[in-house]
Amino acid sequence: MEDRIQINGVWYKREEPKIETPKYEINDLNVTKHLSYSFESTDFCFEAIRLYKDEGETFFNSIDIEFTDKRVKPWKVDYWDNPNWFRGILDNNPESLNVEEETIENLGPNGLGQLQAFLGYLKDKGWL
Helix, strand or coil, X not given: CCCEXXXXXXXXXXXXXXXXXXXXXXXXXXXXXXXXXXXXXXXXXXXXXEEECCCCCXXXXXXXXXXXXXXXXXXXXEEECCHHHHHHHHCCCHHHHHHCHHHHHXXXXXXXXXXXXXXXXXXXXXXX
């Protein structure tokens, strides 16, 4: 008797649940290739992402930055994708600093300094 149990005089055979997993085919057309740079400190994480075009030989001109504020639980994640704003932050442009006032205020002086340093690094790498 294999995996059988009797309940109230009736015999039952144990059956494993069958989970049908759909099969997927993934090829180069379904996958986005990218390059990224990350900077992480105790309080923040900045990850700049640059997507490859079509066949993966050249990049799009724009970058995205995924920002993680680790000072709060659960961590707060935000996405930035405005290269003009990035350049303005790097150059201490008052207009750029005011456009996203809540973001800049939440970063505080240390976070803003880290963001500017990271943007400077990206500029040196030719990403800005």
